[in-house]
Structures are given as structure tokens and as C-alpha cells.
Amino acid sequence: MKDNDNLTIERPTFVTHLECAMEGDHYPADQVHNLSKAGKPLLVRYDLAGVKKALTKQALAERPADLWRYRELLPVRKCQDIVSLGEVTTPLIRLPKLSAKLGGGEIIVKDEGRLPTGSFKARGLVMAVSMGKALGIKHMAMPTNGNAGAALAAYATSCGIKTTIFCPADTPEVNVSEIELQGATVYRVNGYIDDCGKIVGEGKAKVGWFDTSTLKEPYRIEGKKTMGLELAEQLGWDVPDVIFYPTGGGTGLIGMWKAFDELEKIGFIGSKRPRMVAVQASGCAPMVRAFEAGTEHAARWEDAHTIASGIRVPQAIGDFLILRAVRESKGFAIAVDDDKISAALNEVAREEGLLLCPEGAATYAAYKASLADGRVNKNDRVMLFNCASGLKYPLPPVTRTLDRHKPIDFSQF
Numbered sequence: 001m002k003d004n005d006n007l008t009i010e011r012p013t014f015v016t017h018l019e020c021a022m023e024g025d026h027y028p029a030d031q032v033h034n035l036s037k038a039g040k041p042l043l044v045r046y047d048l049a050g051v052k053k054a055l056t057k058q059a060l061a062e063r064p065a066d067l068w069r070y071r072e073l074l075p076v077r078k079c080q081d082i083v084s085l086g087e088v089t090t091p092l093i094r095l096p097k098l099s100a101k102l103g104g105g106e107i108i109v110k111d112e113g114r115l116p117t118g119s120f121k122a123r124g125l126v127m128a129v130s131m132g133k134a135l136g137i138k139h140m141a142m143p144t145n146g147n148a149g150a151a152l153a154a155y156a157t158s159c160g161i162k163t164t165i166f167c168p169a170d171t172p173e174v175n176v177s178e179i180e181l182q183g184a185t186v187y188r189v190n191g192y193i194d195d196c197g198k199i200v201g202e203g204k205a206k207v208g209w210f211d212t213s214t215l216k217e218p219y220r221i222e223g224k225k226t227m228g229l230e231l232a233e234q235l236g237w238d239v240p241d242v243i244f245y246p247t248g249g250g251t252g253l254i255g256m257w258k259a260f261d262e263l264e265k266i267g268f269i270g271s272k273r274p275r276m277v278a279v280q281a282s283g284c285a286p287m288v289r290a291f292e293a294g295t296e297h298a299a300r301w302e303d304a305h306t307i308a309s310g311i312r313v314p315q316a317i318g319d320f321l322i323l324r325a326v327r328e329s330k331g332f333a334i335a336v337d338d339d340k341i342s343a344a345l346n347e348v349a350r351e352e353g354l355l356l357c358p359e360g361a362a363t364y365a366a367y368k369a370s371l372a373d374g375r376v377n378k379n380d381r382v383m384l385f386n387c388a389s390g391l392k393y394p395l396p397p398v399t400r401t402l403d404r405h406k407p408i409d410f411s412q413f
């Protein structure tokens, strides 16, 4: 096996068509698409019986450890279209001290901060850009809270696609800088991510750019789906009891739910599913409100605010898909306050040595709350998603100093 076998060896592909996630009508594969006629997300469909014949667990085990090992379940047809910056398999990190302290089951963190551009947005965007390259797209535009824009910029630049990116004015400084530095043109906009999305939508007709917004193009879900494929393989083709997912647009939650379905259909896992928990911040919790109200769609959340900028999404076009997955899995949606998010970030870093991003910390805070109120029981093996590197966010200052010219009191150490 060579390190780049996944990028250089052609494999059979099985995409048959795309399908409206709401109406179920079909659209041809290998053409440029945004939303369906009903204005809803399109899902990629595969000949899963064909995949079942073509792919074995053994064959997979012999491939390099990156997301391209799952080619038979991905939309990119030819190696020449793969745009890669090293999409490593992300590790599962156990938190045994915190499990013991809380008296709960095993806590596993899937640490997505190891991916290119430091967040799991790389999974979605590597797929969207590879498909953009395959379909001849020359200019991609996107609204972003930061990480998605960084991943789009990096991948698009690496294959010569132009990118124009719009983010809310208070997007973390590091995100704005990395987007620009990786070759995009980025604008701060005085509004929320959905306000930025409107600009992208308007420009579609006027500038002719491709709208790469969350779920408005079909392939980001396929990229995010690899989280589900990967975690099942890492657990020896099993799934955890509960998954806590920090939910903004919901691509990852929807993608993983799709992954488990496809894995069952190709015979790699059984019918057991994790309970899917959508974690949001109390200052922006449209899915939690809709889940509790029992509605199919989620109304826009006004005056959204939270330190977890990646999940500050007032309205999600895939709302019904998020809510469907949460309900079908017998999971739930839960909101956590910013002060609980900060406390969780501190606790995991200080006690387990693992630095989470605020969105990842929100999943730990949500787990603690769910264990305490009995929505999760103490035997449940849970998986938390740390979706970005904690190093991308402002960190608390340290002011302690030591004067080397004065006598040092070594008893203080």
C-alpha cells in the first residue's frame, strides 16, 4: 500500500441519481445542481446492491486511512477530480477520568480538529470542490460563520477555482484571515449567516457564481457522511449508543444518518442506530424549539448570539432532515448556555488535557445535562463531536510571570 493509493487508483463508482429530500423526485447525476424544484436539498443516491458486491470490509482495511477510502460510497468518479489536502481519519479519544467522575458510560470524542483547515468543514468542502472541478465550475461563493469559508478557500484555490466569501462582521478574526490568505476574497457583512446567504443567492444570477451554501449543493452532505462511515469502521463496524452533534446547518447529522442507512444496506452494520442528539446554544436554538413543539420545520431564531459561532445558524434549510433524523433515532435536541460551554471547555482541557472548540465543548455540556436529567443513562457509550481545533478560537489570557533577577521561591511549585 502506498500513501496516496486512494487518490490514484481508479475505483468503480455507483451514483445513480439525485433525489429531492422532500418530494422524492429524481435528478440526473453528473450535472450541476443546487436545490430541487421544490426548493429543498438534493440527496445523492447510489446503487447500493452494486456497492455491496464491489466492496468488502477487508478491502477497505487495506486502504490508506483517509476519507477517500470510501470511494464506492462517494460521488467523485475519477481520480483526476479529487482535490486533496490530506483528509486524515480523525482519532477517537476517550475521556476516562471524566466518565469516572460523572459515573456515566464511556465518553468518546471524535476529534475533527485534525482535518485540513482545522475543522470538519474540510470533509464537506473537499467533496463539494472535487465535484465542482468535475463539473467544470469556475467560481464558487458562500456565506460562512468562518470554518466553511476557510475550507472552501483552501480546496478551491488548490485546484484553481475562484472563491468569493461573505461572513458576519463578528466572525472570529482567525477565520477571516485564513480565508483571505488561502486565496479567497472575503467580505465582512453587517448581518447573520443567512443574511450573507441572501447576497450569495442574488449574485448567482448576476455574477454567475455557484452557490455553495450549506445543503444548497448536494455534495457537502456526502463529504460529511464520511464521519458516520469512519466512526462505524473505527468501532469495529458498530455504532455508539448516543451521538452528541453540535448542530448549525446540520449537514453532519444528516450525513451520518444517511451513512448508517447506506452501511446497513451494504451489509456492513446491522439495524442498531445511535440516538442522534442535536446540540445547540441557548442563544440560538431553532431546532430545540421545533423539536419540543413537535413541528416538521423550524422557524428563524431572532437575535441569535453565542460564543460557539459555528452553530450560530438562525435558520437551516435542512431543518426537516435534522428533525427527522433526531426523531427517527429516538434522540432529542438540547440547548446549553454559553457559560456552561465555557465551563465545559475548561473542564475537559484541565482534566483530560484535550482542548475542544466551543462547539465541541457544547456537546460535553449537553452530555452532562442529559446524564443528570436521565435522558441519557449511565451505561450509554456516547460520542461527542469536537468539530474544530480549539486553537482557532480566542483563548483565555494567562498573566502569571516570574522575575529571573529576583530570588525564586521554589516552594511555590
Ligand SMILES: *Cc1c(COP(=O)(O)O)cnc(C)c1O
Pocket (backbone or CB within 6 Å): 119, 121, 147, 148, 214, 246, 247, 248, 249, 250, 251, 252, 253, 310, 311, 357, 359, 360, 387, 388
Ligand atoms: C459548521 C460548524 C458546526 C455545525 O456543523 P453543521 O454540520 O453545519 O451543523 C459546528 N461546529 C463548528 C466548529 C463548525 O464550523
